[in-house]
Amino acid sequence: MIAWLDPHDPFPPVDAALGPDSEAPGLLAASRDLTPQRLLLAYRHGIFPWYAQGQPVLWWSTDPRMVLDPTALRVSLSLRKTLKRVLREDDWQIRVDDDFESVMRACAETPRAGQHGTWITPEIVEAYGALHARGMAHSVETWYRGERVGGLYGVALGRMFYGESMFARRTDASKIALAALCGFLAGHGVTMIDCQQETEHLASLGARPIPRSEFVAHLRTATAQPQIVPWRFDKTVLEWWTRARQAER
Incomplete structure (x- = not known):
């Protein structure tokens, strides 16, 4: 009960x-x-x-809880090549909080296997929009030739980020946004992104399940730290991923 x-x-x-x-x-x-x-x-x-x-x-x-260490994001060889192209070409941009609610609505409209409808209801959009207005929820957006082609949103408390949803309208667009987010968070000492539930897709990106007790213990420390300000970055945060894990090639 x-x-x-x-x-x-x-x-x-x-x-x-x-x-x-x-x-x-x-x-x-x-x-x-x-x-x-x-x-x-x-x-x-x-x-x-x-x-x-x-x-x-x-x-x-x-329980368990799926989490991702920002530095453990799996960047495949093909994605690394894509990130290099994003860095090199002016057609690509990373924007932060350009239009938070539009990102939420795009996530809501994205079809997902085995899912009918969406849990991102108008009530959810309103509530998270209010957190965004307080500087506690953020969107990271991938833009190509002036069009938003992918992105994600989540909640930021102290040195903790809670991922909520992603969408892509172009190949790897959501992964580009995730790599940018991970680069930014790693640079600010964030060691854990909450991914909530265990899925094969999240595992393929480097996320792993941990006991709920371990997750909650981490929250006590991470959420007590100062908020990250400002939430402002561009695609240059992707440079780390283009150089990382050379041994994996």
């Missing part, structure tokens, strides 16, 4: 989430409210919302 949260109720402990043998492993609580305050409290405790239109807000804390 999961907890129902009224607007001023705290979250239950994350170890109260449904276990691996349940129909919804990691489900912790449900509520009607999705305020910026509730979101920030959730992220600080290793909890995230995920639900469909017409459902109450469902709050999750999965």
